[in-house]
Amino acid sequence: MQKKLLEKLCCPFDKSELNVRIFTEEEDNILEGLLICPTCDRYYPIIYGIPIMSPDEYRELKLEEPILERWGLMIDQRKNSFILDERGQSKTDQLGQ
Numbered sequence: 001m002q003k004k005l006l007e008k009l010c011c012p013f014d015k016s017e018l019n020v021r022i023f024t025e026e027e028d029n030i031l032e033g034l035l036i037c038p039t040c041d042r043y044y045p046i047i048y049g050i051p052i053m054s055p056d057e058y059r060e061l062k063l064e065e066p067i068l069e070r071w072g073l074m075i076d077q078r079k080n081s082f083i084l085d086e087r088g089q090s091k092t093d094q095l096g097q
């Protein structure tokens with residue numbers, strides 16, 4: 001997806017502007033990345049240049065999990081929703097200090 005499209009995207013649930021983390025890019029195109037809503041904490045992956053922004057019921061946690069794992073991220077299983085487990089990550093950071 002073109003980087004300039006980011007400005008037009010917002011969370012489908014609450015219309016918040018999304019934060020972006022880019023993992024793979026090519027010129028002005030984001031090939032792999034993550035859009036994160038600061039309001040509801042949902043994440044939306046960008047896979048093969050396509051942002052996955054479907055409502056929860058049309059998404060498959062099981063399909064997205066291996067992709068997130070490859071990026072070193074985890075889904076928060078307790079919330080059973082499309083929310084990342086950032087706490088687990090920061091715990092790892094602390095152990096590394």
Ligand SMILES: [Zn+2]
Pocket residue numbers: 011012013014015016037038039040041042
């Ligand atoms: Zn949201």
